[in-house]
Amino acid sequence: MAIPLFQLKQQIVDACHRVYAKGWVASNDGNLSVRVDGERILCTPTGISKGLVAVDDLCVIDMEGNKLEGATHRKPSTEMKVHLMAYKERPDVVSVVHAHPPYATGYALAGLDLGECKLPEVVIALGTIPLTKYGLPGTDDLPNKMREFIHQSDAFLMELHGVLTVGQSVLNAYFKMETVEHFAKIDFIARQLGGARLFSKEQAEELLAARARYGVTTPNIGCRAADGYAYPPEFRDHPGPGANPGPGIPDDRLVEEVTKRVVQALKAKN
Ligand SMILES: [Zn+2]
Structure with missing residues (x-):
């Protein structure tokens, strides 16, 4: 009503x-x-x-x-x-x-x-x-x-x-x-405190699968886990909008992000 x-x-x-x-x-x-x-x-x-x-x-x-x-x-x-x-x-x-x-x-x-x-x-x-x-x-x-x-x-x-x-x-x-x-x-x-640790893909996908139990039906395309991208069950077989390179990181940003991380890793080594 x-x-x-x-x-x-x-x-x-x-x-x-x-x-x-x-x-x-x-x-x-x-x-x-x-x-x-x-x-x-x-x-x-x-x-x-x-x-x-x-x-x-x-x-x-x-x-x-x-x-x-x-x-x-x-x-x-x-x-x-x-x-x-x-x-x-x-x-x-x-x-x-x-x-x-x-x-x-x-x-x-x-x-x-x-x-x-x-x-x-x-x-x-x-x-x-x-x-x-x-x-x-x-x-x-x-x-x-x-x-x-x-x-x-x-x-x-x-x-x-x-x-x-x-x-x-x-x-x-x-x-x-x-x-x-x-x-x-x-x-x-x-x-x-040194940076947050991330859930593993398995842990994250377990949480994403629990959405149905909580009655959450709004768009959710997953998130970046420690060992890869975690998809909700509906995208696992047919990756949806969350397919590579991952949501929230459009192509141009991904290149930027990768470059940034490579530079950071090189700096850390030196
Ligand atoms: Zn404003």
């Missing part, structure tokens, strides 16, 4: 306040949205802190981004182009959250993805968290660059920018943002 608009508004406002309280945005950064029905999206407006946003500030837009409802002085967030791309490409997506949580955004700025198999919950819930290609915010460039990644996961590090998560409800998309930031923070700490 469809959730009434007033309830969706409250859910978005609550999530905005949490995002702000968590320190995942500064000033007027970040944007959130939720599908109202097949043709309408409820979204945050531009130019307001997520810590101050109230139900009357929200806008309803159509699938092309035109404002249908909302206070006259409020305009939909300029980043709705990215949200609309996600809704159009993924009919399963009900809500989208974009923020700049410091640890995960640090990875996005350093050019690192979160595509390695490390924490059980992350392997099960998200698999890889790819690093999408940079696109100019507020323009069609950003959704166009992110489109190629949108079917790979429910969470994305946006190169030189921030993080985007999608979910089956506002809370679900919000929780995925929480998972990404928590994972990035833990991995950052592990790096200070």
Whole structure:
């Protein structure tokens, strides 16, 4: 049954306040949205802190981004182009959250993805968290660059920018943002301690196979394990989008990554 608009508004406002309280945005950064029905999206407006946003500030837009409802002085967030791309490409997506949580955004700025198999919950819930290609915010460039990644996961590090998560409800998309930031923070700490160890392919594939038990059905194309790429059961016989060179590492990045690792290995030897 469809959730009434007033309830969706409250859910978005609550999530905005949490995002702000968590320190995942500064000033007027970040944007959130939720599908109202097949043709309408409820979204945050531009130019307001997520810590101050109230139900009357929200806008309803159509699938092309035109404002249908909302206070006259409020305009939909300029980043709705990215949200609309996600809704159009993924009919399963009900809500989208974009923020700049410091640890995960640090990875996005350093050019690192979160595509390695490390924490059980992350392997099960998200698999890889790819690093999408940079696109100019507020323009069609950003959704166009992110489109190629949108079917790979429910969470994305946006190169030189921030993080985007999608979910089956506002809370679900919000929780995925929480998972990404928590994972990035833990991995950052592990790096200070000499680097995290990865699951073996066998251990990771065991976790990926457990997704069905937990009722996780969202896209998951696996992750990089210690001894190779770990695929979820559905891709094992016929490698899907996770086929070599591995998701999150498009061809040009793979060359870059291999070069970087070879240089590192040579340096370590000398
Ligand atoms: Zn942003």
